[in-house]
Amino acid sequence: MGDTRRRVTVALGTTALVAPLTLALGATPAQAASCTTQTGPYQKKVEKFLGRPVDGKQSTADCKAIRAFQTKHGIQPNIGYAGPVTWGVMDLMQKQKAVGKNPNKSGKCPVNKGRIACVNLTLQLSWIQDGKKLVYGPVPVRTGRDGHETRTGLKKVYWRNIDHHSSLYDVPMPYSQFFDGGQAFHSAGVSMWNPPGSHGCVNMTKTVAKKYWSLLKKGDDVYVYGRKPGT
Structure with a gap:
């Protein structure tokens, strides 16, 4: 049993070196594979940022788009929830863009x-x-x-x-x-x-x-x- 656990630990450690950023930063396979149906507190703002229909209601397509954004930028958990961390990153991007060349x-x-x-x-x-x-x-x-x-x-x-x-x-x-x-x-x-x-x-x-x-x-x-x- 001890050897089995050691092999699993080593395997996971090796995977973290080559897996997508989401896994390397600590997401479990279950988190990486799931997609929430819950509507987040920043749903409309996140939908608008991503160019999605702005209805304030979570859909499968919304979740996939949000989750893709989260995965790209290492936001955890990457389950497609329009929460404060995800919106905070998007809001910062908008403020950075507004600076322009000045x-x-x-x-x-x-x-x-x-x-x-x-x-x-x-x-x-x-x-x-x-x-x-x-x-x-x-x-x-x-x-x-x-x-x-x-x-x-x-x-x-x-x-x-x-x-x-x-x-x-x-x-x-x-x-x-x-x-x-x-x-x-x-x-x-x-x-x-x-x-x-x-x-x-x-x-x-x-x-x-x-x-x-x-x-x-x-x-x-x-x-x-x-x-x-x-x-």
Whole structure:
């Protein structure tokens, strides 16, 4: 019996490395396979976001569409329920889109520092500017979760490692550019809208992380402000 349990445990552990994100993040096969018939509190808003008929009533087609969105972004449980987490991700996407090409409209990221990487925790956006000129972005990012918040303030890139591997969390951190202790810009293989967030780093897609690597250098300024939703 002990050997059987050990084989099952090993098999599940191996599956998590290659299974879809939903399973890797802890969903059980039963959760991944189910689809709820319940109408969620954000049903109409979620239906509108997904381009579904807005009637405020859960249907099989609604559930499949919601569940596909949840699976894509690692939202758990991915059962097609129009709840606060799912709507929160959609609402954030809409707010990010509304920023357009003027991410520093508020002027909160310093324009007197020359080239600087800005991180707006509230909107989960980052960009690079030079004075008032937008150099790159804005792009969606994934910052620290509750208890592991990305620290705010003016910082500088102090160390770069293109092939860094975290000894603390035993995960790869490609294109790492550290700006505050163990907190860095780096590529991550998850959706940028995957809740709850990182362990303090500013996660980016590989494409964005490579671009940041080419645009920034040691000594460049980084400014982090705001507060990540839910932290």
